[in-house]
Amino acid sequence: MNPNPPTPPQPDxxxxxxxxxxxxxxxxxxxxxxxxxxxxxMDDLTDRVIQWHYDxxxxxxxxxxxxxxxxxxxxxxxxxxxxxxxxxxxxxxxxLVVMLNICERNNGTLYECLRVAYNDIKHRKGxxxxxxxxxxxx
Numbered sequence: 001m002n003p004n005p006p007t008p009p010q011p012d013x014x015x016x017x018x019x020x021x022x023x024x025x026x027x028x029x030x031x032x033x034x035x036x037x038x039x040x041x042m043d044d045l046t047d048r049v050i051q052w053h054y055d056x057x058x059x060x061x062x063x064x065x066x067x068x069x070x071x072x073x074x075x076x077x078x079x080x081x082x083x084x085x086x087x088x089x090x091x092x093x094x095x096l097v098v099m100l101n102i103c104e105r106n107n108g109t110l111y112e113c114l115r116v117a118y119n120d121i122k123h124r125k126g127x128x129x130x131x132x133x134x135x136x137x138x
Contacts, residue, residue, distance in 0.1 A: 046100060046110070053101050064102060071098040 053059050058067075078091035096110070103109055126135035 049097055049100050050104050058101055059105055064105060067098055067102050071095060074098055
């Protein structure tokens with residue numbers, strides 16, 4: 001561990017709004033400086049991706065069906081990477097980007113979707129069959 005870690009930049013007099021401060025800290029963290037709260041970093045990155053969709057008219061100018069087809073395309077790329085023992089970060093990230101689009105157009109968030117899914121599975125019982133969890137019948 002570095003005994004003298006870099007000091008995060010301080011906002012100047014023109015940095016009064018929260019977005020500008022977060023952009024400054026995000027850029028600081030991207031340079032390898034770990035001083036941004038990971039939960040805030042995820043929120044900021046999510047906001048940036050959603051804005052990216054709006055900037056390219058992928059929310060109002062697309063449909064859930066279009067985005068589902070894009071998600072399947074990204075899943076095929078993930079499958080290719082998994083089957084060929086390649087890194088999956090880019091493919092998984094691409095899928096999350098598309099899922100953020102679908103969530104945004106349906107007035108939801110990935111957090112809400114994950115919370116609903118977890119509440120659905122948290123007490124689920126089942127068994128492993130050929131490396132796949134198979135839930136018990138209710």
